[in-house]
Amino acid sequence: MSDKEHFSVPEAAEYMSTTVRFVRRLIAERRVPFHRLGRLIRFKRADLDAFIEAGRVEAFDPSAVLRHFRSAS
Numbered sequence: 279m280s281d282k283e284h285f286s287v288p289e290a291a292e293y294m295s296t297t298v299r300f301v302r303r304l305i306a307e308r309r310v311p312f313h314r315l316g317r318l319i320r321f322k323r324a325d326l327d328a329f330i331e332a333g334r335v336e337a338f339d340p341s342a343v344l345r346h347f348r349s350a351s
Contacts, residue, residue, distance in 0.1 A: 284313075284320045293326060304329075 282289070287305075291298045304310045311325040 283323050285323065285326065287319055287321075290321045290326060293323075294330065 285293055287301050288298055291301045294301070305312055305319060310321065310329045313320045313322070
């Protein structure tokens with residue numbers, strides 16, 4: 279893993295294992311914080327990590343789901 283603290287658009291895409299097009303869409307939709315230095319775009323590692331963590335979906339216990347549906351009927 280890279281020790282960099284700031285990433286360019288292509289570096290951010292590589293860090294997140296996604297495409298440059300997806301990162302540019304995140305910028306356009308203002309879904310991830312970024313810094314503009316003139317025409318350059320830079321991302322902080324912490325901001326990218328927070329974006330990734332925000333998309334986390336927790337696993338569940340299938341038997342608990344079945345119990346929930348049985349009790350709702």
